[in-house]
Amino acid sequence: MATTRHHLDPRAWALPALLVGLWALSSYLGWANPDLLPSPLLVLDTAYAHWQSGELTTGLQASLIRDLSGFVAGSLVGFGLGALLGVSRLAENLVTPTFNTFKQIAFFAWIPLLSMWFGQGELAKIILISMAAFIPVTLNTFEGIRSVSRELAEVSQVLALNRRQIWLKLILPSAAPQIFTGLTLALIYSWLATIGAEYFLSAGAGVTNPMLDGREQFDMALVIYGMLVIALLGALFNAIAVHLERRAQRWRSHL
Amino acid sequence: MTTLTSTSALTSRPLWRWRPAPLPKVVLAFILPITLLALWQLALQQGWASPHILPPPQKVLQRLWALAQSGDLSFHLLTSLTRVGWGFLFGLLIGIPLGVVMGLSRTAESYLMPTFKALSLIPPLGWIPLLILLVGIEEALKIIVISKAVVTPITLNIFKGIRIIPAGFFEVAKVNRLSGWQTFHRLILPATVPSLFTGVRYGLSNAWMALVAVELLAASEGIGYLLVWGRQLFQLDLVMACIVIIGLLGLSCDALLARTEQRLLNWRRSAY
Numbered sequence: 001m002a003t004t005r006h007h008l009d010p011r012a013w014a015l016p017a018l019l020v021g022l023w024a025l026s027s028y029l030g031w032a033n034p035d036l037l038p039s040p041l042l043v044l045d046t047a048y049a050h051w052q053s054g055e056l057t058t059g060l061q062a063s064l065i066r067d068l069s070g071f072v073a074g075s076l077v078g079f080g081l082g083a084l085l086g087v088s089r090l091a092e093n094l095v096t097p098t099f100n101t102f103k104q105i106a107f108f109a110w111i112p113l114l115s116m117w118f119g120q121g122e123l124a125k126i127i128l129i130s131m132a133a134f135i136p137v138t139l140n141t142f143e144g145i146r147s148v149s150r151e152l153a154e155v156s157q158v159l160a161l162n163r164r165q166i167w168l169k170l171i172l173p174s175a176a177p178q179i180f181t182g183l184t185l186a187l188i189y190s191w192l193a194t195i196g197a198e199y200f201l202s203a204g205a206g207v208t209n210p211m212l213d214g215r216e217q218f219d220m221a222l223v224i225y226g227m228l229v230i231a232l233l234g235a236l237f238n239a240i241a242v243h244l245e246r247r248a249q250r251w252r253s254h255l
Numbered sequence: 256m257t258t259l260t261s262t263s264a265l266t267s268r269p270l271w272r273w274r275p276a277p278l279p280k281v282v283l284a285f286i287l288p289i290t291l292l293a294l295w296q297l298a299l300q301q302g303w304a305s306p307h308i309l310p311p312p313q314k315v316l317q318r319l320w321a322l323a324q325s326g327d328l329s330f331h332l333l334t335s336l337t338r339v340g341w342g343f344l345f346g347l348l349i350g351i352p353l354g355v356v357m358g359l360s361r362t363a364e365s366y367l368m369p370t371f372k373a374l375s376l377i378p379p380l381g382w383i384p385l386l387i388l389l390v391g392i393e394e395a396l397k398i399i400v401i402s403k404a405v406v407t408p409i410t411l412n413i414f415k416g417i418r419i420i421p422a423g424f425f426e427v428a429k430v431n432r433l434s435g436w437q438t439f440h441r442l443i444l445p446a447t448v449p450s451l452f453t454g455v456r457y458g459l460s461n462a463w464m465a466l467v468a469v470e471l472l473a474a475s476e477g478i479g480y481l482l483v484w485g486r487q488l489f490q491l492d493l494v495m496a497c498i499v500i501i502g503l504l505g506l507s508c509d510a511l512l513a514r515t516e517q518r519l520l521n522w523r524r525s526a527y
Contacts, residue, residue, distance in 0.1 A: 012369035097284035104505030112486035215384035234376035
């Protein structure tokens with residue numbers, strides 16, 4: 001893909017360099033209100049202090065555990081439901097309309113309800129995150145299993161494979177690329193939900209804390225630092241997702 | 256689509272054995288919601304859950320009706336829809352040119368795409384604290400956050416849509432001496448309609464998500480505000496009524512888009 005090329009291409013850095021240059025210059029020359037646009041050095045200082053105090057590590061740990069628990073829980077349920085819908089027309093007709101309606105509700109809208117039912121703590125957060133992961137995994141597992149070719153299904157019947165063999169040799173390998181696509185999406189959605197959960201269900205450590213504290217204390221350097229942390233983590237999850245997706249593509253071409 | 260449940264001449268042993276007499280799909284579709292409602296009702300009657308935590312379904316319906324009657328619903332809905340409308344419009348106005356420029360010019364892509372992708376790694380929620388400090392918590396904040404959520408899928412899809420146009424088509428356009436506008440109108444526009452629609456679809460669903468988020472956080476009207484308000488008053492019937500409204504909005508939006516897409520794609524097919 002074209003995306004890998006950018007890392008080597010010096011032109012990719014032109015715009016960021018220009019923007020940071022302008023930023024540094026304007027704060028050096030005092031063009032902008034330093035409360036609104038702190039100098040890049042101040043942001044670096046803030047980052048260093050935050051790292052030194054150990055807050056960064058605690059926040060990272062808390063957020064990642066939260067994110068992964070929700071992702072795993074949501075993906076497991078999603079895989080189960082998607083597989084059921086995939087093999088049974090009856091289940092599909094029973095569940096899909098309700099599922100499609102549920103899917104249309106922006107998941108942040110569940111936050112007030114979840115906070116009433118499960119409090120502001122970890123449980124509510126993990127449930128929200130797992131809801132975000134659940135939807136794409138269900139959809140893609142379902143579609144993946146539905147796209148298993150009929151010829152192959154017939155061959156497996158001719159070979160008189162048993163139920164277990166059919167799952168292991170036919171259904172899962174054929175549906176795997178699409179299931180991976182679902183997991184990739186789930187990884188990204190659950191990260192969004194993690195940020196949302198920390199935002200709205202305040203309590204406990206997390207990576208969004210500097211951003212939120214910065215806003216409350218009108219500390220722009222802290223806000224910008226917080227955004228950088230989010231962006232870097234976003235980049236990390238994106239890289240994992242791209243890697244997974246490529247794996248799936250390779251798998252597909254092997255078949 | 257082929258399925259495992261379909262029978263064939265070869266079948267000696269069906270993959271999925273249980274095959275009851277088929278009920279009409281519409282009937283099947285309602286079984287699960289009705290069961291859930293019945294369980295909900297039962298939970299209240301048996302006292303498994305207090306009505307404060309789980310308001311009875313008819314109370315939610317009454318709440319919806321009252322909201323519609325008093326005009327509150329249309330007021331808040333209109334506010335939210337206006338925000339989504341403006342945000343979406345700005346998203347298109349920024350996203351389409353950006354996607355077109357990067358799609359047509361490799362140079363523009365090399366300069367802009369990495370920064371664009373880096374910026375899109377920060378989700379709309381991540382921009383809110385910065386934007387609150389810069390522009391306050393008025394309408395501008397909401398519209399900027401929604402536009403940001405819309406721009407990313409629009410730009411990326413337009414970009415991809417242009418890149419998948421076969422180079423030969425551009426050569427044909429050149430041979431026929433189409434002007435820049437004609438090339439755009441006759442080739443680029445029709446070829447990118449499907450990708451634009453994918454972008455619009457994702458953009459709109461992102462826009463709803465951003466709207467709910469930003470209204471939960473900082474608003475004094477709108478459907479998301481109503482949701483928070485209900486939460487603060489511990490009126491879960493109001494909260495659930497809002498969730499129902501948000502779901503209905505999403506559903507109707509999706510249906511509308513699917514119809515428009517079909518129409519536009521039909522137009523495209525007949526153009527060739």
